[in-house]
Amino acid sequence: MKLYTFLMCCFLTKVGIAQNQGESLRINDEEYLEMRGLNVMLAHDFYPESHQGGVGIIQNGIRVATNGDLRLEPTPGQWQPVPKVGERVVDREKNIISVKMAYPDEAKNRKGFNPIEYPDLEFSYNLKIIPQGKSFKIVVDLDEALPEAWIGKVGMNIEFFPGYLFGKSYYMDNEFGLFNRQANGPGYYNDEDEYQIEPMALGKELVIAPGTPRQTLKIENLKENQLELIDGRAQHSNGWFVVRSLVPSGATSNAIEWLITPNTLEDYTYDPVVQISQVGYHPAQEKIAVIETDKNDTNLKKAKLLRVNNEGGLTEVISENPSEWGKFLRYKYYQLDFSDIKEPGMYVIQYGDYTTEAFQINENIYKRGIWQPTLEYFLPVQMCHMLVNDRYKIWHGRCHLDDARMAPVDTNHFDGYLQGSKTLTSFQPGEHVPGLDAGGWHDAGDYDLRIESQASTIHGLSHIYEIFQEGYDNTTINQKTKTVDILQPDGKPDFLQQIEHGTIHIVNGYKSLGRFYRGVIVPTLDQYVLLGDPINHSDGKIYKETSTSKEIPLGQEGAPDDRWVFTEDNPRRELQSAAALAATYRSLKDFNPELAEDALEIAIKTWENTSTDNPLQKLSLSVELFRSTAEAKYENFIKENIKIFSENIAQTGWVLAPIFNEIQDKNFRNKIKASVKNYYQEVEKLGAQTPYGMPYEPDIWGAGWGIQNFGMKQYFLHTAFPEIFPKKYMLNALNFVLGTHPGVNTSSFASGVGSRSLTQAYGMNRGDFSFTPGGIGSGTALIRPDFPELLEWPFLWQQTEYVLGGGTTDYLFLVLAADKLLNK
Numbered sequence: 001m002k003l004y005t006f007l008m009c010c011f012l013t014k015v016g017i018a019q020n021q022g023e024s025l026r027i028n029d030e031e032y033l034e035m036r037g038l039n040v041m042l043a044h045d046f047y048p049e050s051h052q053g054g055v056g057i058i059q060n061g062i063r064v065a066t067n068g069d070l071r072l073e074p075t076p077g078q079w080q081p082v083p084k085v086g087e088r089v090v091d092r093e094k095n096i097i098s099v100k101m102a103y104p105d106e107a108k109n110r111k112g113f114n115p116i117e118y119p120d121l122e123f124s125y126n127l128k129i130i131p132q133g134k135s136f137k138i139v140v141d142l143d144e145a146l147p148e149a150w151i152g153k154v155g156m157n158i159e160f161f162p163g164y165l166f167g168k169s170y171y172m173d174n175e176f177g178l179f180n181r182q183a184n185g186p187g188y189y190n191d192e193d194e195y196q197i198e199p200m201a202l203g204k205e206l207v208i209a210p211g212t213p214r215q216t217l218k219i220e221n222l223k224e225n226q227l228e229l230i231d232g233r234a235q236h237s238n239g240w241f242v243v244r245s246l247v248p249s250g251a252t253s254n255a256i257e258w259l260i261t262p263n264t265l266e267d268y269t270y271d272p273v274v275q276i277s278q279v280g281y282h283p284a285q286e287k288i289a290v291i292e293t294d295k296n297d298t299n300l301k302k303a304k305l306l307r308v309n310n311e312g313g314l315t316e317v318i319s320e321n322p323s324e325w326g327k328f329l330r331y332k333y334y335q336l337d338f339s340d341i342k343e344p345g346m347y348v349i350q351y352g353d354y355t356t357e358a359f360q361i362n363e364n365i366y367k368r369g370i371w372q373p374t375l376e377y378f379l380p381v382q383m384c385h386m387l388v389n390d391r392y393k394i395w396h397g398r399c400h401l402d403d404a405r406m407a408p409v410d411t412n413h414f415d416g417y418l419q420g421s422k423t424l425t426s427f428q429p430g431e432h433v434p435g436l437d438a439g440g441w442h443d444a445g446d447y448d449l450r451i452e453s454q455a456s457t458i459h460g461l462s463h464i465y466e467i468f469q470e471g472y473d474n475t476t477i478n479q480k481t482k483t484v485d486i487l488q489p490d491g492k493p494d495f496l497q498q499i500e501h502g503t504i505h506i507v508n509g510y511k512s513l514g515r516f517y518r519g520v521i522v523p524t525l526d527q528y529v530l531l532g533d534p535i536n537h538s539d540g541k542i543y544k545e546t547s548t549s550k551e552i553p554l555g556q557e558g559a560p561d562d563r564w565v566f567t568e569d570n571p572r573r574e575l576q577s578a579a580a581l582a583a584t585y586r587s588l589k590d591f592n593p594e595l596a597e598d599a600l601e602i603a604i605k606t607w608e609n610t611s612t613d614n615p616l617q618k619l620s621l622s623v624e625l626f627r628s629t630a631e632a633k634y635e636n637f638i639k640e641n642i643k644i645f646s647e648n649i650a651q652t653g654w655v656l657a658p659i660f661n662e663i664q665d666k667n668f669r670n671k672i673k674a675s676v677k678n679y680y681q682e683v684e685k686l687g688a689q690t691p692y693g694m695p696y697e698p699d700i701w702g703a704g705w706g707i708q709n710f711g712m713k714q715y716f717l718h719t720a721f722p723e724i725f726p727k728k729y730m731l732n733a734l735n736f737v738l739g740t741h742p743g744v745n746t747s748s749f750a751s752g753v754g755s756r757s758l759t760q761a762y763g764m765n766r767g768d769f770s771f772t773p774g775g776i777g778s779g780t781a782l783i784r785p786d787f788p789e790l791l792e793w794p795f796l797w798q799q800t801e802y803v804l805g806g807g808t809t810d811y812l813f814l815v816l817a818a819d820k821l822l823n824k
Contacts, residue, residue: 025131027097030785031090033131036296037061037268040136042129043099044784046085047700049078050798051159051240052783053085055129055138059262060214061270061744063783066240068138068158069101069127070256072119074196074228074244076157077236079414079525081105081118098128121150125255132259137222140256142247151249156256158219159232159240160208163793168209172201172229179241183233197234202226206243216263221245223257237531237767238795270294270331274303274351275746278739278754279370280360282822283342286728287361289349290691290740291322291334301352303336308346308358317341322351325691329698329742330786333691356746357755366819371812373752373774376474379498380484381764381772382441382804384449384505384534386477390486396764397535398482399447400563402542403436404520407564415448415528417519417566424567425513432542433565435512436520438479439504444803445764447534448521448563449505451577453804458502459580460712460809462587465495468816477501496591503584506577507598509565516577518566527554527561531767538562571612575621578606582624600628607634615641616648620655627659635663642668649675650682654713657720673724676717680724692740693732698788701798704741704749704779707733708810715817727821734814741780743788749779750811751802759792762801766794775802776811 025033025040033040037060045052048067055068072081086100102124123146130137138156146154165179177200187197206227209215221227225245232239247255275290291303305318318341322334336349341361349356380388381395385403388395406427411419427433443453464470476483476490477497509517522528527537538554538561545560552559582603588596607621618637626634638645638656645652653676660672686695695710696703711733717725732740738748739756748754751761752773761771777800780790790799802808 024133025136027090027092027095027131031088031097032785033097033129033136035134035264037264038134038262039787040129041784042097042127043085043088045700047798048076048082050796051161052700052798054127055158056783057217057260057262058783058787059217060265060268062164062214063161063787063789064164064215064217064262065158065160068156070103070125070140070154070247071157072103072121072154074155074157074230075232075235075239075242077232077239096128096130098126101125101127121147134264135259135261138256138258138260139254140247142252142255145250145252146247148249152246155228155244155246156258157242157244159242161791161793162233162240163791164215165209165241168212168215170201170229171207171210172227173203173205175201175203177201180231183231183239185234187234195235197231199228199230201229213263214265218261219243220259220261221257222259223251223254224248269297271744272297272301272351272354273744273746274349274354274356275740275742276349276356276359277735278357278359278746278748278756280347280362280365282365282818283344283361283363284822285339285731285818287337287339287341288693288740289322289336289338289356290325291336291351292331292742293334295327295330295332297332299352300334303334304350305336305338305341306348306350307343308348310345314348317347328691329782329788331742335691359755363823366815366822370750370753371815372472372474374750374776374808374812375472375494375498375774376486377752378772378774378776378802378808379441380475380477380486382443383477383484383501384440384442384447385438386482386484388484388486394533395486396533398540399534400520400538401437401482401540402538402562404433404565405543405562406431406433407566411566413521413564413566414525415446415521417521417564418568419566420568424515424569427513430545432562433509433512435508436505436517436565438482438508439501439506440520441502441804442534442764444797444801445531445762445766446521446528447530447537447764448519450519450804451506451516452573454502454506455577455580456805457809458499458506458584460806460813461495461499461502462580462583464809464813464816465493465499465587466583468820470495470816479504493591496587499584499587500592500595503581503588503595503599506581507595507602510602511598513565513567515567516574518568518570518573520563520565522561523564524554524561531764534764571610572614572617574606574610575612575617578603578610579620579624582621582628585628603628615644616651619645619652623655623659626662639663639665639668642671646671646675649679653679654716657716660720673721676721676724683725683729687729687732692736692742694729694736696736698742698780698782700782700784702749702777702779702781702790702800704737704777705803705807705810707736707779708776708814709806711737712806712810712813712817715813715821718821730814730821731818734818737776737779737811737814741788741790743780743790745780745790745792747790749777751775751777758800760794760800762794762797762799769794772802776807777801778803778807 025035028034039058041056057065083101084105088099104118124143126141128139166181206219208217228244230242232242273292281287302319303322306314322336325333344362346358387398407419408429440449471493473489475494476485476488536555539557543562554561581599585596585600622634622637690696711730714730718727739746748757751758751771758777759771763772780788781799
């Protein structure tokens with residue numbers, strides 16, 4: 001009996017220790033601190049300009065904080081100094097994760113990197129996170145004490161996501177307040193004459209969101225300096241709330257020491273999420289709902305498909321245990337296959353307490369309100385040099401009518417444009433280049449015109465019009481008056497008018513410069529960061545220098561505010577641009593014959609005059625010219641380089657697909673077909689590695705555009721090789737973009753499309769926390785190593801940015817392709 005009692009005591013002691021260990025932070029196999037309801041990462045990401053990096057905290061399933069690191073400003077933004085990140089070191093014996101950091105970042109000298117004026121300061125340090133039960137320490141050890149001139153300027157920062165905090169409270173010692181929706185003063189100017197906002201609170205101990213258990217978090221500064229709570233949006237619209245403490249004079253070891261205690265919910269379990277297309281499905285389409293659950297969730301429930309009755313209420317159609325798929329990222333996945341359900345109607349899926357938004361099963365599912373918003377809203381809104389009118393609203397005025405001045409030589413622009421030692425044209429730096437005041441689209445919210453964006457947009461639109469012959473007309477576009485009227489038909493196909501608009505700008509630029517431009521962009525950072533109507537970028541009048549012009553504020557008459565046009569010697573981009581022009585010739589030859597002939601002439605000239613050692617770079621142009629002219633020299637080039645094309649079939653297969661049946665050379669056909677078969681096996685293998693039925697590798701940027709591009713290419717492969725490539729991968733890519741993707745936010749990446757979609761996005765109206773219908777966001781991003789995230793927030797370009805090119809046209813293509821293949 002005594003032995004039994006002794007053994008039971010030992011057993012209970014072991015159980016107690018195990019439970020205590022389970023409730024404490026530990027270093028997991030992914031090299032971050034983990035306990036149930038809490039993850040603390042260190043240097044898995046390095047993207048501080050967009051709020052990913054340093055120390056990051058995921059609390060009860062949401063990322064609440066990031067960018068825990070030493071910074072040189074209280075509230076840093078883009079184009080400001082960041083440290084160089086060394087290798088993460090995991091010491092499991094001492095229970096410490098650390099990383100060596102140093103200022104300045106070596107990237108400041110990298111060619112093409114945004115130039116940053118680094119201060120005359122160099123120092124290095126170790127940044128560490130150390131678990132302390134349910135808390136953890138952030139410790140900074142400097143290799144040497146800071147110079148006295150920098151005391152009071154270098155501090156430990158960590159940023160808290162505003163979207164989760166609006167309206168919630170905080171306590172700083174005995175002070176308290178609310179997190180407001182907008183930045184409020186008072187403010188002041190520092191010694192460098194820069195505006196800074198007064199801290200919201202100062203003290204030794206900060207408690208964030210004490211009334212919200214899921215987000216309650218305490219920070220204690222264990223050193224003498226105070227904590228500062230600062231609103232980072234005062235200087236930067238995309239800022240977050242910042243907690244900061246300064247590095248003390250003379251400090252080296254333990255220069256910074258914080259103790260952070262996030263509250264974790266008891267037995268926290270991630271609530272299940274059901275991921276479906278927010279639009280719905282065609283009756284003939286494979287229909288698989290993906291159920292995402294916590295890895296600790298063992299309570300398997302019935303998944304139910306319910307039909308929404310036409311007079312109200314729900315009727316159960318399916319009720320069954322979903323099939324287990326397995327682990328992906330940090331979650332466990334199940335699937336409900338309801339492909340056999342073909343009856344038209346509105347449906348929802350229930351799993352436990354989660355019910356999806358309503359979706360359709362309908363053979364006309366892709367015919368209305370799915371691709372049209374991109375054509376009738378997004379593309380018109382992005383049109384440069386035009387007034388865009390939308391009923392009671394003007395999206396923007398006739399902007400940039402003073403385009404453009406030749407960029408200065410030896411210029412490294414802050415947005416990555418490089419002008420070398422020559423202009424590569426007859427124009428001198430600063431000289432006006434005519435013809436660029438027409439056509440083109442603003443790229444994303446930046447208002448610049450990149451050649452690759454313009455070219456890929458007209459290329460994609462031309463393929464769409466050529467294949468699907470869609471004559472949709474719901475927009476008036478007048479190139480003479482430079483006016484656009486949304487939701488006003490003018491009797492002309494909108495696709496052709498948009499192709500014309502982009503082609504005008506590229507052709508005009510080539511005629512003036514004698515070559516393709518690299519990009520057209522504002523010269524100053526003040527202009528670049530402007531939100532709102534781009535007509536305020538400049539005065540709209542061609543710049544003529546006067547003795548006082550440099551003193552005139554930007555946007556006012558006479559100011560040196562005209563955009564710069566950059567050039568470059570880049571055969572790859574030149575050949576890509578020419579391929580786009582060769583394709584537009586076929587679409588425009590009856591609609592605007594003169595413009596079409598100009599486009600074809602430039603494409604032919606580029607093929608003849610542009611040298612490259614890589615035949616892959618010339619393939620697309622060769623295919624498009626072969627399709628447009630039927631000349632043998634283009635076919636011969638393709639056949640002569642069959643070896644390299646077949647060896648790179650993932651890159652070339654979809655390009656060659658439209659002409660595969662036109663080239664009867666036996667060697668060509670055999671090699672391509674064999675390579676396509678091998679490539680399908682690779683796609684099939686990669687597609688089986690995710691619960692979404694297609695190749696998908698999450699990254700720090702949302703994968704939406706890449707998946708759209710993959711899906712577009714699948715159409716060409718399927719239609720050219722239907723016996724090899726099924727259409728399911730194309731349709732799975734479309735479902736992913738429309739809502740079947742990882743994470744709690746199941747929104748469609750296409751704003752305004754589907755039951756739930758991105759309604760805060762990184763477009764021209766992001767400052768209003770709004771969206772442009774039909775814009776396609778970048779989509780769910782990865783907080784490394786394993787946390788998928790798509791925040792309701794318009795300032796994260798790696799999650800919600802709109803772009804031209806494939807980010808737009810691949811989506812249009814996918815939807816029209818799905819409709820054609822499912823209804824043929």
